[in-house]
Amino acid sequence: MSEVIIKTENLGYTYVDSLDDDIVKVDQSPALRGVSLEIKRGEYVAVLGHNGSGKSTFAKLINMILTPTVGKIYIDGVDITGDDFTEEDVFDIRRKVGMVFQNPDNQLVATVVEEDVAFGPENLGLPREEIRQRVDSALSTVGMTEYIKHAPHKLSGGQKQRVAIAGIIAMKPEIIIFDESTAMLDPQGRAEVVEIMERLNKEEGITVLNITHYMDEAARADRVVVINDGELIIDSTAREVFKNVELLHSVGLEATQGAELIAALSGCGADISGESLTLDETVETIANYILRKK
Amino acid sequence: MISDITLGQFFPGNSVLHRLDPRTKIILTVAFIVSVFFANNPVAFAFLTLAVCFMTALSRISLKVVLKGIKPIILIILFTAIINVFMTTGEGEPLIEFWIIKIYTRGIVRAVFMAVRVILLIMGSSVLLTYTTSPIALTDGLESLLSPLKVIKLPVHTFAMMMSIALRFIPTLVEETEKIMNAQKSRGADFSNGSLVERAKALIPLLIPLFVSSFKRAEELATAMECRCYRGDKNRVKLNKLEYHGIDLAWFLIFALFVALLVCLSVLPYSFGVDNELYNILFYKI
Numbered sequence: 001m002s003e004v005i006i007k008t009e010n011l012g013y014t015y016v017d018s019l020d021d022d023i024v025k026v027d028q029s030p031a032l033r034g035v036s037l038e039i040k041r042g043e044y045v046a047v048l049g050h051n052g053s054g055k056s057t058f059a060k061l062i063n064m065i066l067t068p069t070v071g072k073i074y075i076d077g078v079d080i081t082g083d084d085f086t087e088e089d090v091f092d093i094r095r096k097v098g099m100v101f102q103n104p105d106n107q108l109v110a111t112v113v114e115e116d117v118a119f120g121p122e123n124l125g126l127p128r129e130e131i132r133q134r135v136d137s138a139l140s141t142v143g144m145t146e147y148i149k150h151a152p153h154k155l156s157g158g159q160k161q162r163v164a165i166a167g168i169i170a171m172k173p174e175i176i177i178f179d180e181s182t183a184m185l186d187p188q189g190r191a192e193v194v195e196i197m198e199r200l201n202k203e204e205g206i207t208v209l210n211i212t213h214y215m216d217e218a219a220r221a222d223r224v225v226v227i228n229d230g231e232l233i234i235d236s237t238a239r240e241v242f243k244n245v246e247l248l249h250s251v252g253l254e255a256t257q258g259a260e261l262i263a264a265l266s267g268c269g270a271d272i273s274g275e276s277l278t279l280d281e282t283v284e285t286i287a288n289y290i291l292r293k294k
Numbered sequence: 295m296i297s298d299i300t301l302g303q304f305f306p307g308n309s310v311l312h313r314l315d316p317r318t319k320i321i322l323t324v325a326f327i328v329s330v331f332f333a334n335n336p337v338a339f340a341f342l343t344l345a346v347c348f349m350t351a352l353s354r355i356s357l358k359v360v361l362k363g364i365k366p367i368i369l370i371i372l373f374t375a376i377i378n379v380f381m382t383t384g385e386g387e388p389l390i391e392f393w394i395i396k397i398y399t400r401g402i403v404r405a406v407f408m409a410v411r412v413i414l415l416i417m418g419s420s421v422l423l424t425y426t427t428s429p430i431a432l433t434d435g436l437e438s439l440l441s442p443l444k445v446i447k448l449p450v451h452t453f454a455m456m457m458s459i460a461l462r463f464i465p466t467l468v469e470e471t472e473k474i475m476n477a478q479k480s481r482g483a484d485f486s487n488g489s490l491v492e493r494a495k496a497l498i499p500l501l502i503p504l505f506v507s508s509f510k511r512a513e514e515l516a517t518a519m520e521c522r523c524y525r526g527d528k529n530r531v532k533l534n535k536l537e538y539h540g541i542d543l544a545w546f547l548i549f550a551l552f553v554a555l556l557v558c559l560s561v562l563p564y565s566f567g568v569d570n571e572l573y574n575i576l577f578y579k580i
Contacts, residue, residue, distance in 0.1 A: 065517055091523055094521055094523050098521070099518075101514065101518055103511075105466050106511045109518075110458070111462045114533070115534065118533035119524070122530055122531050123522060123523040123524050123529075125530060127531070128535070135533065153462075153465040
């Protein structure tokens with residue numbers, strides 16, 4: 001058990017067109033390059049970046065869907081990029097690192113909710129009673145117990161995504177990566193998924209990586225990492241990251257609505273400053289400014 | 295809504311037949327199909343008809359629905375019947391003789407019983423298996439029954455997994471088809487008018503996006519399955535294991551009795567040497 005659960009050193013990945021493997025394309029730019037960071041056990045990290053910035057590639061490298069072209073990755077102190085890494089080791093890493101994807105439809109395997117949640121534990125070869133117990137507890141964690149015998153295609157998007165999360169929880173991972181898991185959901189479904197994400201982090205101590213487009217989600221994380229054109233450009237607390245509105249704009253991202261508003265106001269010549277990460281803070285900052293003006 | 299289509303021909307329910315283990319039903323269906331071909335005289339056929347009616351009643355599926363299942367094969371039944379009428383040669387004088395056509399009594403009897411045989415075959419196997427077993431249970435049952443073939447390296451598990459994923463994605467794809475159809479209709483596509491060729495052509499712009507998205511789905515699903523530690527059936531445990539219960543044993547026994555009786559009815563009558571008119575009609579060998 002090491003304190004640092006994910007550590008990458010100079011991580012890089014270049015996609016090779018599988019159709020012409022033999023032709024080495026010199027001008028093929030890497031999807032990811034020189035990424036070095038450390039994530040501690042139990043951290044809640046948001047990963048930001050515009051489309052094609054390499055943030056999903058980063059996630060896929062961590063649970064060995066992709067193998068890095070250069071650099072090292074350590075999961076829980078184990079070098080997963082070593083040459084002596086066997087299939088069994090890959091299995092172990094995937095058990096430790098769960099991943100929830102964007103489209104809930106494309107990650108549900110079975111025709112009954114219960115069997116879908118059991119899919120992971122079944123693959124782990126656990127005893128039947130243990131699987132049963134894990135399925136029940138995972139479904140109750142995501143609040144889907146009453147749907148245990150339902151067909152997944154009859155559930156709403158948010159419910160499907162909750163079932164998908166239950167399927168990952170049932171494997172008892174130490175890290176869960178949410179790869180734009182809220183992108184296809186309606187506001188209510190999104191709120192449900194974010195709530196579960198945070199509960200898993202706070203109550204179960206699971207390290208959560210939320211790869212997202214939504215700034216309000218990122219603002220809730222302990223730490224925000226911004227990837228632009230394959231490079232790690234910002235790695236700081238949410239509060240610090242969203243203060244630098246201009247830098248975010250320069251890489252094609254926006255800050256939270258509050259931060260954007262305060263920045264726009266000060267851009268109009270208002271001498272306004274203060275915290276603006278949450279709605280309440282923004283209201284307070286503006287209220288203070290108005291009071292001061294009077 | 296097309297998304298309400300029934301998968302396969304399964305009618306959900308809670309009858310005795312619904313509750314049987316799928317493996318039991320598969321085995322019994324095979325036994326039933328074989329035994330139908332044993333029946334060779336009116337009494338045996340009557341017994342078989344009774345048994346099928348009894349099973350239909352037990353399944354609590356309306357007779358109308360079951361008979362509807364015969365509709366698609368009426369042509370085949372007629373065809374076999376006609377072939378039988380014309381091609382059977384019997385002893386004695388032909389009933390009708392016309393040009394090169396000779397029709398014998400035996401041919402007509404044979405045609406009738408052939409039709410009855412096919413009808414009973416369809417009714418029995420649908421009531422026993424397809425109408426009362428969910429496709430997923432059927433897949434599980436087949437996987438379990440065929441698992442000995444793993445010894446000769448047949449990828450039984452992989453086929454079962456493919457089947458169950460296909461079943462899982464039917465409603466999803468139907469939904470998607472509907473969406474694409476609506477999107478194209480809103481831009482003026484016409485799926486319901488025109489000649490057959492025109493309508494088939496209108497389907498091409500529907501099928502292409504559907505194929506593209508299916509491949510994308512397949513890839514994403516494969517990644518998601520890998521992330522959940524899937525590696526075939528290596529070391530895999532199933533949550534809901536199929537188990538035989540008392541009721542399965544009871545059905546095996548009842549069925550054994552049924553087959554035994556049927557075989558007796560089809561074989562024994564000819565070893566007594568009874569020669570009486572009624573007896574000859576009842577046990578007229580077809």
